[in-house]
Amino acid sequence: MTSCSSSARKASLSKIASNRLQKELMEWQVNPPVGFKHKVTDNLQRWVIEVNGAPGTLYAGETYQLQVDFPEHYPMEAPQVIFIPPAPLHPHIYSNGHICLDILYDSWSPAMTVSSICISILSMLSSSPEKQRPADNDRYVKNCRNGRSPKETRWWFHDDKA
Amino acid sequence: MHDANELTSAEEDDYYSGGDDDIDYGDAQEDYNYEYGYGNDDDDDDDDDNGDYDFMHNDSDADEVSASRAQKNYTVLKEEDIRKIQGEDIMRISNVLSISREAACILLRRYNWNVNDVHEQWFADEGRVRKSVGLFEKPVVQFLNAKEVTCGICFDNYSHELVHSAACGHAFCDSCWKAYVSTSINDGPGCLTLRCPSPSCGAAIGQDMIDMLASDEDKEKYRHYLLRSFVEDSRKTKWCPAPGCDYAIKYVVGSGNYDVTCSCSYSFCWNCTEEAHRPVDCETVAKWILKNSAESENMNWILANSKPCPKCKRPIEKNQGCMHMTCTPPCKFEFCWLCLGAWIDHGERTGGFYACNRYESAKQEGVYDDTEKRREMAKNSLERYTHYYERWASNQLSRQKALADLQQMQSVHLEKLSKVQSQPKSQMKFIIEAWQQIVECRRVLKWTYAYGYYLPEYEPTKQQFFEYLQGEAETGLERLHQCAEKELQNYLNAEGQSKDFNDFRTKLAGLTSVTRNYFENLVRALENGLSDVDSQGASSKATSSIAGSSKGKGGRGM
Ligand SMILES: [Zn+2]
Ligand SMILES: [Zn+2]
Ligand SMILES: [Zn+2]
Ligand SMILES: [Zn+2]
Ligand SMILES: [Zn+2]
Ligand SMILES: [Zn+2]
Numbered sequence: 001m002t003s004c005s006s007s008a009r010k011a012s013l014s015k016i017a018s019n020r021l022q023k024e025l026m027e028w029q030v031n032p033p034v035g036f037k038h039k040v041t042d043n044l045q046r047w048v049i050e051v052n053g054a055p056g057t058l059y060a061g062e063t064y065q066l067q068v069d070f071p072e073h074y075p076m077e078a079p080q081v082i083f084i085p086p087a088p089l090h091p092h093i094y095s096n097g098h099i100c101l102d103i104l105y106d107s108w109s110p111a112m113t114v115s116s117i118c119i120s121i122l123s124m125l126s127s128s129p130e131k132q133r134p135a136d137n138d139r140y141v142k143n144c145r146n147g148r149s150p151k152e153t154r155w156w157f158h159d160d161k162a
Numbered sequence: 163m164h165d166a167n168e169l170t171s172a173e174e175d176d177y178y179s180g181g182d183d184d185i186d187y188g189d190a191q192e193d194y195n196y197e198y199g200y201g202n203d204d205d206d207d208d209d210d211d212n213g214d215y216d217f218m219h220n221d222s223d224a225d226e227v228s229a230s231r232a233q234k235n236y237t238v239l240k241e242e243d244i245r246k247i248q249g250e251d252i253m254r255i256s257n258v259l260s261i262s263r264e265a266a267c268i269l270l271r272r273y274n275w276n277v278n279d280v281h282e283q284w285f286a287d288e289g290r291v292r293k294s295v296g297l298f299e300k301p302v303v304q305f306l307n308a309k310e311v312t313c314g315i316c317f318d319n320y321s322h323e324l325v326h327s328a329a330c331g332h333a334f335c336d337s338c339w340k341a342y343v344s345t346s347i348n349d350g351p352g353c354l355t356l357r358c359p360s361p362s363c364g365a366a367i368g369q370d371m372i373d374m375l376a377s378d379e380d381k382e383k384y385r386h387y388l389l390r391s392f393v394e395d396s397r398k399t400k401w402c403p404a405p406g407c408d409y410a411i412k413y414v415v416g417s418g419n420y421d422v423t424c425s426c427s428y429s430f431c432w433n434c435t436e437e438a439h440r441p442v443d444c445e446t447v448a449k450w451i452l453k454n455s456a457e458s459e460n461m462n463w464i465l466a467n468s469k470p471c472p473k474c475k476r477p478i479e480k481n482q483g484c485m486h487m488t489c490t491p492p493c494k495f496e497f498c499w500l501c502l503g504a505w506i507d508h509g510e511r512t513g514g515f516y517a518c519n520r521y522e523s524a525k526q527e528g529v530y531d532d533t534e535k536r537r538e539m540a541k542n543s544l545e546r547y548t549h550y551y552e553r554w555a556s557n558q559l560s561r562q563k564a565l566a567d568l569q570q571m572q573s574v575h576l577e578k579l580s581k582v583q584s585q586p587k588s589q590m591k592f593i594i595e596a597w598q599q600i601v602e603c604r605r606v607l608k609w610t611y612a613y614g615y616y617l618p619e620y621e622p623t624k625q626q627f628f629e630y631l632q633g634e635a636e637t638g639l640e641r642l643h644q645c646a647e648k649e650l651q652n653y654l655n656a657e658g659q660s661k662d663f664n665d666f667r668t669k670l671a672g673l674t675s676v677t678r679n680y681f682e683n684l685v686r687a688l689e690n691g692l693s694d695v696d697s698q699g700a701s702s703k704a705t706s707s708i709a710g711s712s713k714g715k716g717g718r719g720m
Contacts, residue, residue, distance in 0.1 A: 016316065016341070023317045075315060076345040103361075110342055111314045111334075111359040 011072040013045055020075055024113050033118045045070050047114065048084070057126040064088050066121070067097075068114055078108035080151055081117060089131035092124060096141045098150040099124075100134065105151060235417035236432065238425045239399070239410045241389065247412075248392045251277055259284055264368030265297050267388070271354055275396040296357055296366035301331030313338050314360055326374070328358045330365035339375050343367070347380040351387040403435050404428035420444070429605070441688035442609045450554075450612040457547060471495055472502040486644065499556065547615065554611035560643075561604035567647070568597040579654055583663050592671040596646045599674045603639045603681050610635070613688055624692050635684050642673045 013021065021044050028038055037050040047068040053059025065084040071077040081104050083097035092100040103112060103120055134140070144153075239247070254277060255266035272295045273279040283291050292299070310319040315338035325333040334342070338359075346353040353372075358365040372384050393399045393410045402409045402424040411422050413432045420433040421440050429438035431447070439447045473495035486505055489495040496505035571593060580587045610632050617625050650670075653660050660666075687694065 016337075019318075020316055027317075073341075073345070076341050109359045109361050110338065110345075111332075112361055116361065 013070060013074065014072050017070060017072065017074040018044055021070060024115070028115060033115045035122055036118045049118065051122065054122060054126045058128055058131055059088055059125050062088065075110040078104055078151065079114070080149055082150060088125060089133060090125060090128050091130070091132055091134055094137050094140055095133060096144055098144065098153070235419060236411050236413040236422045239412055241408060244389055244392060244410055248389070251275065255280055264370045268295050268297065268366050268368055271391055271395070275392050296364045298329035298365050301329065302363070303331040315342070328365040328367055328371060330358050330360070330363050332358050332360040332363055332365070334359060343372060343375045344377065344380055347376060347383050351391060353384060354387055354391055400432065400435065402426060402428060403430055438605060439609045440606065441685040442613050446612060446616050450615070453547070454551065457551070472497050486640065550611045550615040554608050557604050557608035557611070561601055561608065564597060564600045564604055568594070568601060571597055575654060582656055582658065583653060584659050592667055592674065593646065593650065596642065596670050596674045599678050600639065600643050600646060603677060606681050606685060607635060607639060610688065627692060631684055631687065635680060638677045638680050642677045645670050645673055
């Protein structure tokens, strides 16, 4: 197609996926989740969303960027969600931007939305008691060097709700 | 609750009706060996009139004997059997708990298809159980009186008739449901625990929904996962590990002997699913297999199927099952495949005319190699391991060869033999039985080498006794193998009926019987950890207890 960007190697959105994304986009414009800003582009398949750390938390006043890529069969398949580095310092966020959050992988349900993902991520950030990388950060990031998607990782989720 | 449990266990006992056969088994077997040992050639010719021997030579009875040999502590299940049992269990839970079959199925899967567990958990705390599997009693959301409902996935609006929901009431349109179900089924067996798509709802999606929403192909996959779950999640069942085999084995947990033989003829250990390995225990097998993989590089050369003839040095290939090799003409040197020593030297010194097991004595006498250097190497642990490994692997190869020979015998030779000797094929069963025995003995013998390797070196009396028993076993087996392989050739290639064919029958059947008896006693003795042997070398007492039955009853010592 016209673009040679990284999204070119992915299959384009199915009709069901683009219908659903149009609806999500409309809903977002009417009722955006608090603390998030969607930088609207003409690329429905990749959303870039600005995250503002919630006031009164360790991340207050900080701004990060989420990149959300939608697969052909969204919402049956989960979108790929990563922080564009620099990613926030958090025990479940790797320095390459990958996020260890169950709803992005095993616990994804097609009834979830970008908006509900954003709310989960913000609550994950807000509840963190300390700013630090996951213990296995270096090893994990090294293993992902060839541009591996976090969806290819076999995650096992910490139940500590940090 | 108690009634339900008792009902189940009673029925399960019923299912394994072989339970108390164990007691009779020993006696039946003694009779069997007794009769067989004294079998004479006449009874084969008119077995219909011969009451005493009838049960030995009648097909179905013989099968029963071999089944009782396996002590019936397991059942081989075909796919239909598995489905039937699964269906019965589901029905039972559905009836006792007064819930739908779909709900019963979900519960059983949750508790690994253990009917008792479902009963216990349910009657202890129905609410908790319902919550854990997502069996809702009433919807958590009600449709308002609005004309249309919004599908929770595509966000389009539909009239009430066009949406479905699980017991929770969360509504999704037909095509979203179908995509949801299809994605899940094609993701793997996780579809068996499918829940409502609504986040944190958790209502279970049962087989009724699957049947309504999935394509025929996906329904089939779902049923297949359900079947697999029944076999794989239950503590009582396992798939037969033989490649391409679809049978499962249902085992009476806690019933002792782990060796099971599938209907596909593969024998394996139910406990560790390695190939059957009596008399060696599972831990030893695991250790041995690990050891073999660690040493595999060193051992590669051993597995090579050719060795130079010890006399003329031409490479020769082992293509027969027994260890007695004869080099090709003009050399014709007869030697032992294992130690490459002259066959003529194989007698008392190696533990019997046909045996070659005496590693210790060979090492001491320097039979392997006469240089000092080699003698030093004999102390090396690799050398010791090599001795056992080589014999273990040789018996494995011999067993495979014997299996192939058995098949060849059944498919080709028996027919020919029956023509040449003008005797009905039904009279040739003794040959098949001999070969089956050889296959089984090679398996046992193979594992005795792992057993020997792990025998503690500080118990020399046990070691000596073990080697003596193993030597006897080897001698007996080599004799049987030789008879079934080489002597048979004479009758197979004869111009016409051989006068002494009936003598051959008596000999081979006798050898089969004696060898079977000996090996069964050997397995028991080794499984008992050679407990008959006390530290003061009372091996003669133990010897008589092992060899006793074959000598006393069969009248043919090994
Ligand atoms: Zn829908
Ligand atoms: Zn629901
Ligand atoms: Zn099988
Ligand atoms: Zn085992
Ligand atoms: Zn030669
Ligand atoms: Zn030898």
